[in-house]
Amino acid sequence: MNQVIVHPERCVGCMQCMAACATAHSRTRQLFSAIRETPLPRSRIHLGTGLYAEGFPNRCRHCNPAPCMLACLPGAIHRDMQTETVYVDPDRCINCASCAMACPFGVIRYHEDASAPPKKAVAIKCDNCMERQQQERVPACVEVCKSGALTFEDNSKALKRKTDQVAQSISAGIDVPQGSPSFTLLNTIKRAQIAVRHAAV
Amino acid sequence: MNYVIIGNGIAGVSAAEAIRQLDGSCGIFMISNESVEPYCRPMISLVLEGTVSASKLPIRGSSFYQSLNITPVLGSRVARMDVDAKILFLSDGKTLPFDTLLIASGADPRPVKAPADLANIFFMRNQHQVLKMLEALPRTRHALVLGGGLVGFKAACGLLHRGIDVTMLIRSGYPLSLQVDEIAGGMILSELTRRGLNVRVGTEVTAFKGINTVTGALLSDGSEICCDLVIIGKGVLPAVSFVPRDRIQVDQGIVVDNHLETTCPGIFAAGDVVESMDIARKTRWVNAIWPEAATQGRIAGMNMAGRAVVYKGSLSRNVIRIFDLDILAVGWVNAPDDPRFTVLSEHNQCLNTYRRLVFEGDSLIGATLVNRIETGGILTAMIQNEIPVRASKEKLLEPHLSLKSLMF
Numbered sequence: 386m387n388q389v390i391v392h393p394e395r396c397v398g399c400m401q402c403m404a405a406c407a408t409a410h411s412r413t414r415q416l417f418s419a420i421r422e423t424p425l426p427r428s429r430i431h432l433g434t435g436l437y438a439e440g441f442p443n444r445c446r447h448c449n450p451a452p453c454m455l456a457c458l459p460g461a462i463h464r465d466m467q468t469e470t471v472y473v474d475p476d477r478c479i480n481c482a483s484c485a486m487a488c489p490f491g492v493i494r495y496h497e498d499a500s501a502p503p504k505k506a507v508a509i510k511c512d513n514c515m516e517r518q519q520q521e522r523v524p525a526c527v528e529v530c531k532s533g534a535l536t537f538e539d540n541s542k543a544l545k546r547k548t549d550q551v552a553q554s555i556s557a558g559i560d561v562p563q564g565s566p567s568f569t570l571l572n573t574i575k576r577a578q579i580a581v582r583h584a585a586v
Numbered sequence: 587m588n589y590v591i592i593g594n595g596i597a598g599v600s601a602a603e604a605i606r607q608l609d610g611s612c613g614i615f616m617i618s619n620e621s622v623e624p625y626c627r628p629m630i631s632l633v634l635e636g637t638v639s640a641s642k643l644p645i646r647g648s649s650f651y652q653s654l655n656i657t658p659v660l661g662s663r664v665a666r667m668d669v670d671a672k673i674l675f676l677s678d679g680k681t682l683p684f685d686t687l688l689i690a691s692g693a694d695p696r697p698v699k700a701p702a703d704l705a706n707i708f709f710m711r712n713q714h715q716v717l718k719m720l721e722a723l724p725r726t727r728h729a730l731v732l733g734g735g736l737v738g739f740k741a742a743c744g745l746l747h748r749g750i751d752v753t754m755l756i757r758s759g760y761p762l763s764l765q766v767d768e769i770a771g772g773m774i775l776s777e778l779t780r781r782g783l784n785v786r787v788g789t790e791v792t793a794f795k796g797i798n799t800v801t802g803a804l805l806s807d808g809s810e811i812c813c814d815l816v817i818i819g820k821g822v823l824p825a826v827s828f829v830p831r832d833r834i835q836v837d838q839g840i841v842v843d844n845h846l847e848t849t850c851p852g853i854f855a856a857g858d859v860v861e862s863m864d865i866a867r868k869t870r871w872v873n874a875i876w877p878e879a880a881t882q883g884r885i886a887g888m889n890m891a892g893r894a895v896v897y898k899g900s901l902s903r904n905v906i907r908i909f910d911l912d913i914l915a916v917g918w919v920n921a922p923d924d925p926r927f928t929v930l931s932e933h934n935q936c937l938n939t940y941r942r943l944v945f946e947g948d949s950l951i952g953a954t955l956v957n958r959i960e961t962g963g964i965l966t967a968m969i970q971n972e973i974p975v976r977a978s979k980e981k982l983l984e985p986h987l988s989l990k991s992l993m994f
C-alpha cells in the first residue's frame with residue numbers, strides 16, 4: 386500500500402503543496418475558480434515556515450492506533466482498513482476539538498469546508514486524497530512537489546532506504562548528505578541564518 | 587471464562603471491544619442502570635443547547651451488543667458484591683457470577699447541601715435528565731446554575747444559547763477554576779458576561795423555594811433569587827457505593843496499579859471511577875475525562891483478556907469552546923507558587939491569544955492556551971511522554987509552533 390512520505394530535509398518551503406491540497410479539496414477542483422469559492426478551500430497540509438523558509442510539510446500520519454480516534458467524543462473518526470486512512474466524518478463531528486489535544490503532530494484544523502454540511506465548522510485533516518486515488522492519481526501534494534520532499538511509495542521500501550542510509554553513515558563514520566548537495570547547502574544556510582538570528586536576539 | 591463489566595459508558599464499551607478482539611468465545615456481560623444503547627455522554631449538553639438531537643447520541647450502532655456477542659443486563663444497579671464468592675447482587679434481586687470483573691461505573695453528580703426534592707431541579711449526568719430538562723424549557727424564564735465546573739459551565743452555555751436568562755453561582759472568582767488559571771478564567775468570565783450570563787461569586791444556595799415546582803432559591807448571603815429551573819453542576823464523585831472498601835482500596839476513586847487492576851486480583855477498574863497516577867502531578871488523581879476513560883477501558887480490557895499492557899498514567903485535559911473563545915488546558919495548569927516550577931506566559935491582546943506554560947525543571951507539565959489551539963496536541967504529547975525541553979522554552983509559546991521549530 387502506497388503512502389505519502391515526507392522528507393523534511395528536501396523541503397524548500399515553496400508552499401506549492403498547500404495550494405494543490407486546497408484546490409484538490411475545493412468544490413470546483415480548479416485553482417482559478419477555487420479561490421473564489423465560499424468557504425474558501427483550505428489546505429490540509431501545513432507548512433510551518435519561518436523567516437528563512439525552514440519548511441516542514443506537516444500532515445496527518447494516519448497513525449495506528451490513532452490517538453485522535455480514541456479522543457473523539459461522538460466517534461466521528463474511523464479508520465479505513467483497506468487504505469490505512471484515518472477519516473473524520475463531517476456529519477458526525479461536533480467541532481469539539483477534543484482531537485486537537487490528542488494529535489501529537491498538530492495537523493487538525495477547524496473550519497467550514499466544501500466536504501462538510503454548509504455553515505458547519507468541523508475538524509479537517511488529510512484524507513490521503515482518496516477521491517484522486519480512486520481515479521488512480523497520486524495525492525495532489527505529491528504530484529506538485531518538485532523537490533522530492535513528498536513521495537508516494539510503499540512505507541517499508543522508504544524505511545529500508547532510510548535504514549540503509551543510516552547504516553552507511555554509521556559504518557563510514559561520516560555524515561551522509563541526506564539529499565543532493567544543493568539541499569545540504571540550502572539547509573546549512575538556513576541553519577546558519579537561524580543561528581545568527583538567535584545570536585542577535 | 588465469564589467477563590462482567592459494570593457500566594456501559596465509554597470505558598465499559600472500550601473494554602468490551604478489546605476483550606472481544608482478543609477472545610472470540612468468552613462470555614461478556616455488561617450491566618448498567620441506564621437502559622439506552624451506549625451514547626456520547628458529553629454530547630448531552632449539546633442536546634440541551636438544541637444544536638444536536640438526541641437521536642445523534644449513540645456512539646456505536648444499535649447492533650453493538652449483538653455484533654460483539656455481549657449479553658446486556660440493563661435497567662438495574664449493582665447493589666453489592668461478594669469478591670470471595672465472585673458474585674454481584676443487583677437491585678432487582680438478581681445475581682450474576684463473574685470470573686473477571688471490570689468496574690466502569692463512572693461518576694455521580696456531587697449533591698448539594700440544600701434539600702433538592704422539588705420538580706425542575708436537575709442534575710446533568712445522563713440523557714434521561716436532559717430529556718426531562720427539555721420538557722421543562724418551554725416554561726423556563728430564569729435558570730439557576732449551581733457550580734462553575736465543566737458541567738455547570740456547559741449547562742449555562744446551553745441555556746444562554748437558547749436565549750434563557752441564566753444566573754450562575756460559583757465559589758471561586760471565575761468559572762472552570764479547576765481547569766484553567768486566573769487569566770484564562772477571567773477571559774472566559776468576560777466572554778460569558780458579554781453574552782448575558784449573570785455570575786454571582788462566593789455564595790451558595792441554602793434552600794430552594796416552591797410548592798411542587800421550584801420557584802426560587804435562598805442564598806447564603808441572605809438574598810433571594812427567582813428561578814423556574816435549576817441545574818446542579820458541582821462536580822462529580824466516583825460511583826463506588828457498591829464497592830467493598832475493606833477488600834478494594836478506594837481513596838478519592840478506586841485505586842489501580844499500572845495494569846488497571848484493583849487491590850483485589852481479577853477485579854479491574856477504568857474510567858471516571860478510577861484514581862490513577864497523574865503524569866503531570868506525579869501523584870494519584872481522578873482525571874474524569876472521556877479520552878482517559880476510553881484509553882483505560884481499552885487497556886483494562888486487554889489486561890483482563892490476558893495480554894499484559896501497561897497504562898502510562900492519566901493526564902487532565904480539556905478543550906472548552908464558548909462562542910468566540912477556544913480554551914485548551916492540559917496537565918497541571920495551576921501548579922502552586924514554588925521554586926520547583928517555572929511559568930512562562932504570553933498574553934497577546936491584539937490577537938486575543940493567551941498561552942501559559944508550566945515547567946518542572948526541563949519538563950513541561952502544564953499548558954493553558956486561549957485561541958490558536960490547533961497545536962495543543964504537540965504540547966500534550968510533550969507532557970504525556972515526559973520529553974525534556976532542550977530547545978528554548980520560549981519557542982513553545984509561539985502560536986505557530988511546529989515540530990520543525992523544535993528540531994532546529
Ligand SMILES: Cc1cc2nc3c(=O)[nH]c(=O)nc-3n(C[C@H](O)[C@H](O)[C@H](O)COP(=O)(O)OP(=O)(O)OC[C@H]3O[C@@H](n4cnc5c(N)ncnc54)[C@H](O)[C@@H]3O)c2cc1C
Binds near residue numbers: 617692
Ligand atoms: C454534561 C457533560 C459534559 C462532559 N463534557 C466532557 C468533555 O467535553 N470532554 C471530556 O473529556 N469529558 C467530558 N465529560 C466527562 C465524560 O462524559 C466522562 O469522562 C465519561 O463519560 C466517563 O465514562 P465512563 O465510562 O467512565 O463512565 P460513565 O459514562 O459515567 O458510564 C458509567 C455507566 O455505569 C452506570 N452505573 C453506575 N453505577 C452503576 C451500578 N451500581 N450498577 C449498574 N450501572 C451503574 C451509569 O449509569 C453509567 O451508564 C462530560 C460529562 C458530562 C456529564
Ligand code: SF4
Binds near residue numbers: 447452487492
Ligand atoms: S490526526 Fe494526528 S493523531 Fe490522528 S491519525 Fe492523523 S497524525 Fe495521527
Ligand code: SF4
Binds near residue numbers: 459478479
Ligand atoms: S472536533 Fe470532530 S473529529 Fe475532533 S474530536 Fe471533536 S467530534 Fe471528533
